Amino acid sequence: MVRARAEGNFSQVLRQQRLRCGLTQLQLAALSTISVRAIRDMESGRVASPRRATVALLAGALRLTGQARTAFSRAALIESSHLDKMVTESMRIDAPVWTTDGLVGRDHELDAITGLLAAEPRQRLLTITGISGVGKTRLALEVSQRVHAESDSPLLWVPVAETRGDWIPDPAPPTLIEAMAELITGQADTSGELAAIIGTAPMIVFVDGIDDVPVRAPALLRLLTDCPQVTVVATARVPLGIRGECVLPLAPLAVPEPGQEQDLDSLGQIPAVSLLLRQLAPVQPGFRLNPANASMVAGLCRILDGLPAALGLAASRCLMEPLPHLYEQLIDDPRNLHALICHHPEPMLYASVLRSIETLPKPHRTLLNRLLQIDDCWTVDDAVGVTGLSQPELTRSLHVLFTRGLLRRVERHGSYFISMLNIVRQACAGIHDVPLPRADQARLLAIT
Ligand SMILES: Nc1ncnc2c1ncn2[C@@H]1O[C@H](COP(=O)(O)OP(=O)(O)O)[C@@H](O)[C@H]1O
Numbered sequence: 001m002v003r004a005r006a007e008g009n010f011s012q013v014l015r016q017q018r019l020r021c022g023l024t025q026l027q028l029a030a031l032s033t034i035s036v037r038a039i040r041d042m043e044s045g046r047v048a049s050p051r052r053a054t055v056a057l058l059a060g061a062l063r064l065t066g067q068a069r070t071a072f073s074r075a076a077l078i079e080s081s082h083l084d085k086m087v088t089e090s091m092r093i094d095a096p097v098w099t100t101d102g103l104v105g106r107d108h109e110l111d112a113i114t115g116l117l118a119a120e121p122r123q124r125l126l127t128i129t130g131i132s133g134v135g136k137t138r139l140a141l142e143v144s145q146r147v148h149a150e151s152d153s154p155l156l157w158v159p160v161a162e163t164r165g166d167w168i169p170d171p172a173p174p175t176l177i178e179a180m181a182e183l184i185t186g187q188a189d190t191s192g193e194l195a196a197i198i199g200t201a202p203m204i205v206f207v208d209g210i211d212d213v214p215v216r217a218p219a220l221l222r223l224l225t226d227c228p229q230v231t232v233v234a235t236a237r238v239p240l241g242i243r244g245e246c247v248l249p250l251a252p253l254a255v256p257e258p259g260q261e262q263d264l265d266s267l268g269q270i271p272a273v274s275l276l277l278r279q280l281a282p283v284q285p286g287f288r289l290n291p292a293n294a295s296m297v298a299g300l301c302r303i304l305d306g307l308p309a310a311l312g313l314a315a316s317r318c319l320m321e322p323l324p325h326l327y328e329q330l331i332d333d334p335r336n337l338h339a340l341i342c343h344h345p346e347p348m349l350y351a352s353v354l355r356s357i358e359t360l361p362k363p364h365r366t367l368l369n370r371l372l373q374i375d376d377c378w379t380v381d382d383a384v385g386v387t388g389l390s391q392p393e394l395t396r397s398l399h400v401l402f403t404r405g406l407l408r409r410v411e412r413h414g415s416y417f418i419s420m421l422n423i424v425r426q427a428c429a430g431i432h433d434v435p436l437p438r439a440d441q442a443r444l445l446a447i448t
């Protein structure tokens with residue numbers, strides 16, 4: 001249970017802080033953009049519940065940081081009716097139950113994340129990164145449900161993209177979820193107020209979908225510092241870049257190695273195949289893996305990179321045309337992959353992949369373009385040969401490309417290689433207008 005823990009008389013605290021800065025009410029009004037009348041009302045105690053945005057503006061104008069800022073916000077909140085609502089809300093925090101379909105694969109990732117969250121000392125900021133549609137949200141949901149089943153820590157699920165908004169003109173008291181979303185990506189720094197509410201209570205905060213919004217890293221770091229029992233698990237296209245962050249780059253689902261289509265039972269267990277078959281079942285009810293279609297299914301999973309969102313799109317296309325037609329189209333012209341993935345609902349899968357590439361710092365983007373020259377999978381030494389970069393330079397850049405989910409590790413006959421996702425090759429080639437070979441000429445795309 002989360003409770004605010006401090007006493008405070010906001011009218012006195014505000015006055016003391018103003019005098020400490022040597023400001024008149026008029027000067028504080030000018031600095032904070034709050035009316036002088038509102039400041040007078042707060043100092044006289046006529047306003048019992050200052051809005052959080054107001055408190056944040058005052059704290060900024062008074063140059064309060066760290067503990068002083070927390071104490072200031074706490075004094076305001078203790079008198080605020082918002083507090084009751086937020087505390088009540090926080091007491092019924094639960095795991096979201098938005099999933100009714102089973103998770104395919106991801107055993108290792110689940111174990112790794114739950115292990116890090118349970119370890120002592122705990123990992124307090126963990127970011128699952130990767131391209132859009134790879135399954136970051138789905139994995140985080142599973143983690144939240146597992147944590148919920150195994151511990152009594154309150155959980156808070158913050159869907160950033162959905163809760164974002166300018167809350168200052170909104171007269172309704174914000175929920176804890178909105179306050180947390182505002183802290184991470186919004187305009188006002190609410191870390192002091194949230195720290196006042198959460199205090200030393202344990203809480204795991206899932207922040208989902210930090211994609212195109214800049215993160216208020218200092219505010220998040222302050223919250224983690226002031227609330228020693230808070231842990232944050234975020235999903236984002238790129239790492240947040242916050243000190244102490246642990247990044248888990250999420251690769252797409254495993255796809256069949258060439259030759260694995262021989263054994264139908266084991267082929268059906270490979271996560272990308274298993275997800276594709278599950279998604280095909282409602283749209284092509286009679287479809288079964290058999291020796292005649294095994295290499296098509298395996299090839300399709302490889303063309304689609306084992307990317308869950310792309311597999312889902314391919315399956316939904318099968319409402320309109322049989323799987324072999326789609327496969328032929330994808331093999332015939334790589335641009336058909338582009339056409340297929342452009343149908344992803346908002347935010348569009350392809351557009352998101354483009355953003356992952358276009359927002360890369362220039363040297364890494366240049367490297368990615370040079371890597372387009374290598375077909376199939378390759379080793380770091382191959383890449384040194386093609387790019388002319390030194391191994392340390394190359395390794396640094398490859399690390400960035402991996403954390404954004406643009407590259408994946410491939411196992412072939414017991415050896416490890418690297419390859420660029422087909423969808424990324426498409427996007428890069430599109431940006432630079434480089435023609436890609438037909439899929440059956442490029443070993444990378446569909447080894448059939
Ligand atoms: N391991 C998985 N098992 C089953 N479905 C998955 C899996 N990973 C992703 N999905 C499904 O694929 C789609 C895209 O996944 P999502 O988690 O939204 O991707 P991201 O958050 O990386 O953009 C969703 O419909 C999701 O339910």
Ligand SMILES: [Mg+2]
Pocket residue numbers: 136137138208209235
């Ligand atoms: Mg997501």
